[in-house]
Amino acid sequence: MKGELLRFTTAGSVDDGKSTLIGRLLYDSKSIFQDQLAAIENTSKKKGLDEIDFSLLTDGLKDEREQGITIDVAYRYFNTPNRKFIIADTPGHIQYTRNMVTGASTANAALILIDARNGVIEQTKRHSYIASLLQIPHVLVCINKMDLVNYEESAFEKIKEQYKDFAAKLDIQDFKFIPISALKGDNVVNRSKKMEWYNGSTLLHSLENIPVANDLNHIDFRFAVQTVLRPHSDEYHDYRGYAGRIASGILRIGDPVTALPSKLQSSIKKIHCAELELQEAYAPQSISIELEDDIDISRGDMIVKTTNQPENSQEIDAMVCWMGENPMQLNGKYSIQHTARSGRAIIKEIVYIVDLNELKRIEGKTSLEKNGIARIKIKTTTPLFFDSYRKNRNTGSFILIEETNFNTVGAGMII
Amino acid sequence: MSYRLEHLAELEAESIYVLREAFAQFENPCILFSGGKDSIVVTHLAVKAFYPAKIPFPLVHIDTGHNFDETIAFRDELIQKIGAQLIVGSVQEAIDNGLAQDEKGVHATRNTAQIPTLLDAIEKNKFDAAMGGARRDEEKARAKERFFSHRDDFGQWDPKNQRPELWNLYNGRKKYGEHFRVFPISNWTEMDIWEYIKKENIALPSLYFSHEREVIRRGDTILANSPFITLKPNEKVTKEIVRFRTIGDLTITGAVQSEASTLDHIIAEVAAACETERGNRADDQRSEAAMEERKKEGYF
Numbered sequence: 001m002k003g004e005l006l007r008f009t010t011a012g013s014v015d016d017g018k019s020t021l022i023g024r025l026l027y028d029s030k031s032i033f034q035d036q037l038a039a040i041e042n043t044s045k046k047k048g049l050d051e052i053d054f055s056l057l058t059d060g061l062k063d064e065r066e067q068g069i070t071i072d073v074a075y076r077y078f079n080t081p082n083r084k085f086i087i088a089d090t091p092g093h094i095q096y097t098r099n100m101v102t103g104a105s106t107a108n109a110a111l112i113l114i115d116a117r118n119g120v121i122e123q124t125k126r127h128s129y130i131a132s133l134l135q136i137p138h139v140l141v142c143i144n145k146m147d148l149v150n151y152e153e154s155a156f157e158k159i160k161e162q163y164k165d166f167a168a169k170l171d172i173q174d175f176k177f178i179p180i181s182a183l184k185g186d187n188v189v190n191r192s193k194k195m196e197w198y199n200g201s202t203l204l205h206s207l208e209n210i211p212v213a214n215d216l217n218h219i220d221f222r223f224a225v226q227t228v229l230r231p232h233s234d235e236y237h238d239y240r241g242y243a244g245r246i247a248s249g250i251l252r253i254g255d256p257v258t259a260l261p262s263k264l265q266s267s268i269k270k271i272h273c274a275e276l277e278l279q280e281a282y283a284p285q286s287i288s289i290e291l292e293d294d295i296d297i298s299r300g301d302m303i304v305k306t307t308n309q310p311e312n313s314q315e316i317d318a319m320v321c322w323m324g325e326n327p328m329q330l331n332g333k334y335s336i337q338h339t340a341r342s343g344r345a346i347i348k349e350i351v352y353i354v355d356l357n358e359l360k361r362i363e364g365k366t367s368l369e370k371n372g373i374a375r376i377k378i379k380t381t382t383p384l385f386f387d388s389y390r391k392n393r394n395t396g397s398f399i400l401i402e403e404t405n406f407n408t409v410g411a412g413m414i415i
Numbered sequence: 416m417s418y419r420l421e422h423l424a425e426l427e428a429e430s431i432y433v434l435r436e437a438f439a440q441f442e443n444p445c446i447l448f449s450g451g452k453d454s455i456v457v458t459h460l461a462v463k464a465f466y467p468a469k470i471p472f473p474l475v476h477i478d479t480g481h482n483f484d485e486t487i488a489f490r491d492e493l494i495q496k497i498g499a500q501l502i503v504g505s506v507q508e509a510i511d512n513g514l515a516q517d518e519k520g521v522h523a524t525r526n527t528a529q530i531p532t533l534l535d536a537i538e539k540n541k542f543d544a545a546m547g548g549a550r551r552d553e554e555k556a557r558a559k560e561r562f563f564s565h566r567d568d569f570g571q572w573d574p575k576n577q578r579p580e581l582w583n584l585y586n587g588r589k590k591y592g593e594h595f596r597v598f599p600i601s602n603w604t605e606m607d608i609w610e611y612i613k614k615e616n617i618a619l620p621s622l623y624f625s626h627e628r629e630v631i632r633r634g635d636t637i638l639a640n641s642p643f644i645t646l647k648p649n650e651k652v653t654k655e656i657v658r659f660r661t662i663g664d665l666t667i668t669g670a671v672q673s674e675a676s677t678l679d680h681i682i683a684e685v686a687a688a689c690e691t692e693r694g695n696r697a698d699d700q701r702s703e704a705a706m707e708e709r710k711k712e713g714y715f
Contacts, residue, residue: 005422072577074558075551077604084422086602102579213419226435231468239467245432245583250418274431274463282418286431286464299439323579337584340439397582406588408578 003083004212009103009136010089011127012113017144021113021182022076022089023054028189029204031078051183073103082208097356097371098323100127101411104134105397109210111203112141116149116179120162126356128163132170133319133373133413135390137215139175140206147181151194169359171390178203216283220387221249222310222395223303224339229288241272241288242297247339247394248387249305251289252280256306259297260385265306266293283394300341302385310385310395315348317415319389321373324402324409328368328376334410336380338398343382345400351375375415389413423611426603427460432583433562433599434464437544438471440587441595444544445502447533448474450486451662452619453548455493456608457599459617461546462497473500475545477533479525480507481643481665489620504536520645524667534570537594544587546597552604562601568592605660609685613678625658625676636669660685 012018026032040056047053076087088103104110110131114124131139141163149155156179167175178187179198186192189204201209229241255268270290271278281287289303297303304310322328328347336345352361354373361375368374389396400410420428434457437444446461448454461470476490494501506528509515514535515528537545551558561577563585578586587595600608612619629640629652638644640652643666657670658681675681 003422004419005425072559074555075602076558077552077602079604079606084604084607098579102581105581106583213417216418218418226432227439229465229468233467236467241467243435243464245428272466274466284420284425284428286428286435288466335588337586340436393582397584399581399584399586401586401588406586406590408581408586411579411581 003079003081005084005086006109006207006210006212007086007088007107008109008111008207009100009107010087010111010113011100011103011131012123012144016113016115017182018089018113020054021111021142021144021180021188022087023052023056024182024185024188025087025204026076026078027054028185029078029080054182073099080204080208085207097126097130097321098411100130101134101321101323104130104136105411107134107136108212108215109138109140109207110136112139114141114143114159114163116143116145116155116159119159120166122357124163125166125359128167128170128172129354129356129359129373130321132172133321135171135393135413137173138210139172140203141175141177142182142203143177143179144182146179146186146192146195147184151179151181151186151192153195153197156198176200176206178206217248217392218250218282219248220308220310220392220395221251221255221305222247222339222385222387222392223251223289224341224395225297225299225301225303226340227299228297238294239290240294241290242303243286243288244340245286246281246283248283248392249308250280250282251287251305257291257303258306258309259295260302260304260309260312261383262296262301264293264295266291266295268292300339302339302341304385310387312383312385314380314383316378316380316384316386317351318376318378318398318412319373319415320368320376320400320413321411322368322370322409323411324407325370326402326409327370328372328374328400328410330366333403335401335403335406336378336384336398336412337401338384338386339395341382341384343380343384344403345378345380347376348379349377351377376412378412386414388415423607423614426600426607427463427611429583429602430457430460430599431464433585433597433601434461434546436585437546437563437587437595437597437599438465440585441544443540443542444472444546444597445475445540445542446470446472447545447547448476448490448501449548449663450476450482450490450620451548452608452612452623453550453600455548455617455619456603456611457546457548458493458497458499459615460599470497470499473502473540475502475504475536475540475542477504477529477536478506479529479664480505481525481641483620483622483639483662483665485620485622486662489618493618502536502540504532506532508532509535525664526667529664530570537570542594543589544595544597546599548600549596549598550603550605550608551598551601560596560598560601562598563587564596564598565589566594566596570594572596606682606685609678609682613682620662622659622662623681625656625673625680627654628657628670629653630655630657630670637671638667638669639665641665 044053074089090100090103180187187202225242226244269292272288352363387395396414398412402409509532515531561580658673675684
């Protein structure tokens, strides 16, 4: 299995059949084990259901099984001969926007489910807005429950037009529509015999063919130092290896580099991947670097190419999604974590809050509630080295942390 | 040159990143080492993450006292080879001190007695992060785990109040007395583990490969015969060709009938398997939420 890894997230409203879809993907791609199947068959019978309830596979916590809803992000794994997949299964309820943002933050693709009977509803807009905000490169709009609209092409086309109209306002690079029935298995893994009018690919085929590597930024080399390796052994007496994961770009031996914040310059002497020495390395590899010169670099510093440097500032414009129980306050102070760098931040301005239902801007607010999204200006105690989130998801993202209870309360995307 | 990583290389890079992050963010981390393949892979990744320095934290083994001899021999050899420090938390000692209770009867295991032993080892050694080899594909409660999983000062997991984990920004901040569990191989599946073991040529205890052994059949489970097991009236000891898919406490780890004696055979067997690897773990079969209940209390 030499395939790449595709991470995708799923979003839908409470009854769109999201868990059923995931169950179907796992079942038809033969990724469910007999003991798992037996367990859910058993439970389905106990609940008096005629068909197997695939949502029982993904609803992992006891409370969820009892209430029949997904509370938290659950990760699922399956593979086909071509690829390995990681699904971040997130709940669709309004109050759980934070989970969708969490699932979306690491995803290369999003599945947005629409009930064919209901068409585009508020939650569809909300989910699509989040996919756009989080810059998920590929969106697959699955129009589900086609069996309940007699597999009619007109129903599919109508929703497609509805969605396109509204998506024109968003920033989604690539989207695609697939008519499916998760319950009956149409166009999920196997091509539907009841929708001959549809010429596109099945959901699984689409997932297998999304170009993953192209989504990475291979231009701007950014390397945040996580820790410095100093063996202190006779053999490696003066060894200093700067360890980290390449956030973006490509690095070669001999490249002239600059360390931030010191702005001291050197060049790449060696690139190590554990015991191997590499000529070049690229995102998202974890490596360690030796420099030609002995300069002072510690955790949180960033090594970049001298000819291509990130922004370097203490004043930052960003979109933020709030996840804390306590609302975000204007002039509130929080800890901030960006790449391997930590500091403190103050909310200097709430430019506007996004009304997720109308997709409108509301100005003049001084606080942001849980599950709210806003454009803000912050000032940090220490300079951050960043790119816009649109250009670079790794150096354009940060989290805000409440200083009293250390909870992660804000997800920030730098503009 | 195409700048693509195949999936095992990407998983490796992610795990090394998590291990380094744990080392950098915590004052006193450790690896929970069970002697099973997953913790062996975590240890292998830790060696890589800090190379050429030695692993800068100890390995902790929670010893139930009901071990396979092979596991202990393997553990000691590995520790020697990588030059790491080993700390053993003894369940027997915890029972002797009244910290834990031994279960009685034919289904007795030391599974729940591991919890106070583990929490005691964490407290005594002032560990603020314990890294483990748990994977999200193993079990449905584990599917909701974070890479950095926060535990309160009772060592408890609150699944409904987990910190959101965004991008790869892990928040390890905590109050005094609290600690974290860190799971560097969260995103690996059983198959990934086996393919990686083969790719990296990682040594494993011989228990994973088929061998002849005295066993007892109990329900659908094949248990290894040992002094720690109590036979039911109708049970008898037989000799069979078996291997283990997971390795834990002797009394609960079920064997499978298997002729798989090489990694290639095992990979073929795992690919064709129709039961999950924990399918024959007696500890998970106690109830549908068995794992969740134990995790809340502070299990691995």
